[in-house]
Amino acid sequence: MEFLHDGIPKFSRKAVWNKPKLSEPAIEACDNYNEQLKAILSSYNIASKEWVIRQYDHEVQGSSVIKPLTGVVNDGPSDAAVIQPKFESQQGVAIACGMNPRYGDIDPYRMAISGIDEAIRNLICVGARFDRIALLDNFCWGNCDKPQTLGSLVRAAEACRDGALGFGAPFISGKDSLHNEFEAEDGTVISIPPTLLISAMSLVDDVEKCVTMDLKQSGNILFVVGLTKNELGGSHYYKINGAVGANAPEVDIEKSSETARRMSQAIADGLVVSCHDCSEGGLAVALAEMAFAGGLGIEADLKGVPRTDDCTGTNRILFSESNSRYIVEVEPGNFDRFAKTMLNMPFGQIGVVSSSGKVVVKDTDGKAVIDEQTDELKKAWQKTFNW
Numbered sequence: 001m002e003f004l005h006d007g008i009p010k011f012s013r014k015a016v017w018n019k020p021k022l023s024e025p026a027i028e029a030c031d032n033y034n035e036q037l038k039a040i041l042s043s044y045n046i047a048s049k050e051w052v053i054r055q056y057d058h059e060v061q062g063s064s065v066i067k068p069l070t071g072v073v074n075d076g077p078s079d080a081a082v083i084q085p086k087f088e089s090q091q092g093v094a095i096a097c098g099m100n101p102r103y104g105d106i107d108p109y110r111m112a113i114s115g116i117d118e119a120i121r122n123l124i125c126v127g128a129r130f131d132r133i134a135l136l137d138n139f140c141w142g143n144c145d146k147p148q149t150l151g152s153l154v155r156a157a158e159a160c161r162d163g164a165l166g167f168g169a170p171f172i173s174g175k176d177s178l179h180n181e182f183e184a185e186d187g188t189v190i191s192i193p194p195t196l197l198i199s200a201m202s203l204v205d206d207v208e209k210c211v212t213m214d215l216k217q218s219g220n221i222l223f224v225v226g227l228t229k230n231e232l233g234g235s236h237y238y239k240i241n242g243a244v245g246a247n248a249p250e251v252d253i254e255k256s257s258e259t260a261r262r263m264s265q266a267i268a269d270g271l272v273v274s275c276h277d278c279s280e281g282g283l284a285v286a287l288a289e290m291a292f293a294g295g296l297g298i299e300a301d302l303k304g305v306p307r308t309d310d311c312t313g314t315n316r317i318l319f320s321e322s323n324s325r326y327i328v329e330v331e332p333g334n335f336d337r338f339a340k341t342m343l344n345m346p347f348g349q350i351g352v353v354s355s356s357g358k359v360v361v362k363d364t365d366g367k368a369v370i371d372e373q374t375d376e377l378k379k380a381w382q383k384t385f386n387w
Helices: 002-007 034-041 101-105 108-126 147-167 236-240 253-268 282-294 314-319 332-341 374-383
Strands: 064-066 081-083 092-098 134-140 171-177 181-183 189-191 195-204 221-225 274-277 297-301 326-330 347-354 358-362 368-373
Touching (some): 034 314, 092 108, 108 274, 108 326, 134 147, 147 253, 221 332, 236 282, 253 332, 282 297, 282 326, 282 358, 347 358, 368 374
Antiparallel strands (some): 081 092, 181 189, 221 326, 221 347, 358 368
């Protein structure tokens, strides 16, 4: 140990971080966002990865409780996987990931802390305990001999430190793949974008209480838990419009932790029948995924979405990728108990599950801005990698 800590010469390298000069784009509002939603569902980061999942054996002795794909025909995107290591025990282990490389074009700190928040949300969505979370990191970076590249790595590492301490979730392992850079024959230098994958795991006390993200029953109530902000920087909505933006999502660790605790408690108390995190693509994508995974429809109204004063405009409410948000399906009989569990937290009723086979979302003025068949949304999500 003495040699490990004191016997190896230490490098001294310069790290520099210069905040990029970025601005928010001006994107013209639309009367209808069906095509934008389908374009985002078809994007590489969001589209179904079933062609990969089906190639690999994701079963170990038939112990999986929640598989990578879920829903009425087992092709919807699970938030996390849950396995039951010992068949004589009802305890399980949940495993989830979070990664948002586009945020790194704006600020690697926000990219890293968002990855932590996303991985934790995914665990909570399936019924894992908030107080037993452990994290792993997987860094993929460019040439860290360059001060600016090393500076971006330091920014991400600082976010990992803050996230681990703030969420009470230690990093128990990880890996790094640095110096991912090469020079082409014409002299062009190609470097990988700063990218951090966060993996997370936690205990599930009773696997029979696990929840999946697919809608369950027409007539059930839909809530949004968590605050929607003017945070479209690095979003998929900006990407399909050829923009990056400046307002990458932040994380209020204290509020995020409390939201996760409340959600974990609500699921443990049997108040939630389906739950899905808002992440890539925002609210609109999360609603679409829940609908086509469950083979049902949605009637939603953006008036019920808790949001900040500067989060105006239908496109911002639909496609903001603010962290720490959940879409929750609750049976009508549990309305009051769920509302009491979320007392003093930002949450709101946004609609109901329907049997219409359509996803209909109305803006704050009551006008339908998304009105599309669930099957068409699913086709858009599946077609990209339908090989």
